[in-house]
Structures are given as C-alpha cells and as structure tokens.
Amino acid sequence: MIENALPDDPTPKPLKTVPLDAWHRALGARMVEFAGYAMPVQYQGVLAEHLHCRSQAALFDVSHMGQATLTGATAAAALEHLVPGDMLALKPGRQRYTLLTNEAGGILDDLMVANLGQERLFLVVNAGRKDIDFTHIAANLPSGVQLQPHEDRALLALQGPAAAAVIGRIGPEAAQLPFMGVAAVAVAGAPCLVSRSGYTGEDGFEISVPADSAQVVAERILDQPEVVPAGLGARDSLRLEAGLCLYGNDIDELTTPIEADLAWAIGKRRRTAWDFPGATAIRDQLERGAARRRVGIRPDGRAPARALTGIVAGDGTEAGTITSGGFSPSLSAPIAMGYVRKDLATVGTALHLMVRGKPLPARVVPMPFVPHRYAR
C-alpha cells in the first residue's frame, strides 16, 4: 500500500496521482511521494537522464504543480498587493518569475505569472504550496477578480538544447516563442498553453495541457528521437546546477528575497512605492544588507554535502547552513547552495562543511554552476 504518512501519523492519506500516472509506470518509472503526489523520480537513472537533458532533451511531468487563472480587469493590480514583481508592466504573451511574500518579508512561495491577455493572468505555483497559495490569493482579491485553479490540467516540461527542434515538429507555433514568452497554441493537435521557460537552465518549454490530452502530447514528444523521459531526481540535480531555488529547501517563509539573492525579482517601480507585503523589512535589508546570504558552494573533495549540513567559517565560528547539496553530473563533483553570514558571502571565501562530524574544506563560488543556455 502506498502511504505518505509520517511514521507517527495515525491517519495515512492515499497519494494523489497525476493524469499520466499509469503511463509513467508503464514506462518503468520509479514512483515516489512528493508533495502528496505519487511522482516519477527516475526512469533509466538520474545520471543518464540529467546528462541527456544537457546534451539533447528530456521530458518531465510536473503536473503536481498548481495551475490557476486570475481573471478580471484589475487582476494585475490585485496580484501586486501580494507580490513584489511588476505585474502591471507584464505584457500580454509574456511570463515573469515572482514571489508571494508575507508581512515579515518572508517568501510564501515562488511562482511564474503569465499574461494571457483579455484580463487573464496564468499562475504556476509549487505543488507543496498550492493550497496555501490559492487560499491566500483568493482571500485577498477585490471584487471583480477571480482565481480559478486548474486541477484538470497536466503540465509537461520539455527541456534541453534540442527542445526547440522537437517542439517545432509537433507544435510549430510554440517553437517561435521567445524566452519567457507564452501563447495558447496547438501541440500534437491538443489545445495547450505553452511558455518558453523551465527549471533546468536549458532552453525549453512548459506545456499546460488538458488532462485528457496529456498522454497524446507526451507520447508525441517522446516519439522524437532526441527525447528521453526524466524524473524529479534529474529535475532536482539540473536546477541545482542552474543555481535555482527549491521552495522548502532554499527559500521559505523565514527567508527574504534579499537573503535569497532574489532582489532582481523586485520590480523597479515597486522599489519606489514599497507597497507589497514585507516591503519595510525588505527595503531595510536592501539598503543595509541582510545578515546572511544565499551563495553557491563547492566542496573541495568528492563528498557531497546535503541539505542541513552545517557551515563553519575559517576561524571556527558558525557560518550558516547548506540548503541544497548533492552531486553535479555535469561537473562530476559535489555542489551545494546555502546561507552564510554576510561577511563570508564573497566568492572565494574558504569555509568548512560539517559532513558526518568532519570539517570538509569548501569555498564560495558564483552561481550558476553550469551556465544557463536560455534562448535569447
């Protein structure tokens, strides 16, 4: 029996499934629990899937993520009450990364917002946060703006240098999108909402598709010779190499956009009005510097330093904590990111990582670990 309960949880809940659940199993996926869903973590293996995505293209099912439409003449203005991004400047056909912040400046979630035109914004939020996000957004809308979650849609991510060539064969209009462009187009004959974006650092597309057409689209993509299916394991190692945050690990309600090195997500206009949740705390950190900062870290040896590993400064004082860490298949070496004291956040700073009680030498490095190759 599949359960997602903690060991001491007396009431195990059955896992939710994505529309392609049976299809993944038929492909030989190993399914694991993630954010309450049974999700494919790997097919042939994380290493091979990861490297294939970097060299050609990989197809990920990320249907566990939350999709919703915000509708109404003042939808963008309404969303600006909850995020620090410039939503009013987001043009139709464009997508932007932003953050839901709380009054303390902490991050409730990170999300993508696309302007679909006709007074509609399309949101994609993290699986583990969607209930919280949608409740929070719905509770803060003025009359005339509605939030409609889309539980009836799947979300596929086609990522890799061959992604554009692949999508060009089955949804030519999608291949014309610029980076962070979004459009309602047909893919394999199905009515999809496609954005040119992703979570791997590679060129690629995220394809929102009605659940009943998901398999047709996924199969047509996988029929292309460049594409292999990839699971959440490779998705995690790819995003870590790209220096991208994982909500719950690298950012959460107790981290601010400044600490997380996400100040770029605060719109220029928003920095004059300071009228988003947590603006006071965030402004203060922006002007005076945050006490800690998210940085890239390379351990010197071969041992990976995982999340929650303690970081110690050269003088033996406490320096911070690793929030994501593992093995980089592209570099064939361990990589990590974490928060360190601001005096230690400079590239080149020597640190020690406390792995199994032993201090392993490491140093602060720039991110991304592997250069982004977005279509520009």
Next chain:
Amino acid sequence: MAKPPSDIRYTKEHEWVRMDGDIATIGITDHAQEQLGDVVFVELPEIGRDVAADEACAVVESVKAASDVYAPLTGKVVETNQTIIDDPSIVNSDAEGEGWFFRIEIDDTDAYDALMDAAAYDEYVETLD
C-alpha cells in the same frame, strides 16, 4: 539475473557478507544498489578500526541521497576497496563482486551463520514492496 553463490549471507540493511576463513568481505546487495541509483561517492572505514555488529562504518551516496553501510559482524577492518573510491559506479555495475566495500577479521563465525541466506534475503526483499 543469476543467483549469487550460496556461501553469501545477507542482512536486513542490505549488506552481503562472504566468508573466507575468518575474513568477511562486505558490500551492498544488488537490490540496494538498484534502489540507490547511480552511486557517486563512497566513504570507507579506516584499516585497523574495530567495528561492532550493526555499527555504521561506511557511506554510500547516490545522486539523490546518502546511506550508511553497517558492519554485519563484529571485528576489525583489515582491508578496504580503493577501486570504488576512484570509480563508485562499480558499486552499480557489480555490487556483489568487484563493488565490495571492506573486509573485517571476525572472531565469532556463529554470528555469520545467523545471517540470512540468499533464499531468505530474496523472500525478505519481496516483503518490502
């Protein structure tokens, strides 16, 4: 795949043990490497270290996670497999052969006899899914 030789014993922590005289060779089972996925890092005990049965004394890491490897028997570490330090993927390709982890000299062979044989281990693995 082919059944391993019957002189190999197994633990519930998914180690295998092969005895040659009073020297036990220890590694992780094929089932364990399959579950772990691509092994990218291995840490082995120091030679001369005294280990107690069920004591964590080596580490195996895949892309995704780190796992302890336990000493199935009490004894002294006499040899470690440096080959898997240099090329951890051998643990995937030949877990119950070239992918061995370490050897310990043991004084109580009865404890070895108490470990699961191949049939019992297979049965145990069946119960895990």
